[in-house]
Structure formats: structure tokens, C-alpha cells
Amino acid sequence: MKEVILALLTGFIVGIIFAGFRLPIPAPPAFAGVSGIIGIYLGFKVFGWISPIFLNWFK
Template sequence: MKVILLAIVTGFIVGFIFALLKLPIPAPPALAGVMGIVGVYLGFKAYEYVQTLLS
């Protein structure tokens, strides 16, 4: 859980700095884009889980 909180805080700080410097956001600018990344991650984890079941 500590790693997740550190990742969120780091991402927040990076996003804030990018906005402060008026740079484009280094992530998808819409919730749909973020959910796409989450979907890719979940698909990867599902594949790993299926592989462990079949091994």
C-alpha cells in the first residue's frame, strides 16, 4: 500500500509541475484514456493468472 501511495503522490507532484510549466500532461488527458491503461494492466495480470492455472 505504501508503494501505491508514493506513486500517487509522485504522480500528483509531476502533474502539478507540468501544469506549472505549461507543458502537455504526460498521461492521457481524459478518464477514458486512463481507463484504457488500467484495462491493459488488468489484461496483463489476467494473462499471468491464467498461465499460473495452466502450469
């Protein structure tokens, strides 16, 4: 939980800095973009869970 809070705080600070310098936000501005990032993360995690199953087939 500590990592989540630190990541949220870091993102908040970076958002303030970018807004202060009037730079475009360094993240997807739409919900679809955020969903894509979540999908990439979930795909990475699922591969980590199922890859041992497939690796055992080829031994």
C-alpha cells in the same frame, strides 16, 4: 498500500511541475484513456494467473 501512496504523491508532484512549465499533461486527459490503462494492467495480471494453466497443457 505504501506503493499506491508513493505513486499518487509522485504523480501529483509531476503534475505540478508540468503545469508550472505549461507543458501538456503526460497522461490521458480523458476517462477513456485512463480506462484503457487500467484495462492493460488487468489484462497483464489475468495473463499471469491463467498462463500456468495453459503452459501445463503443453508439457
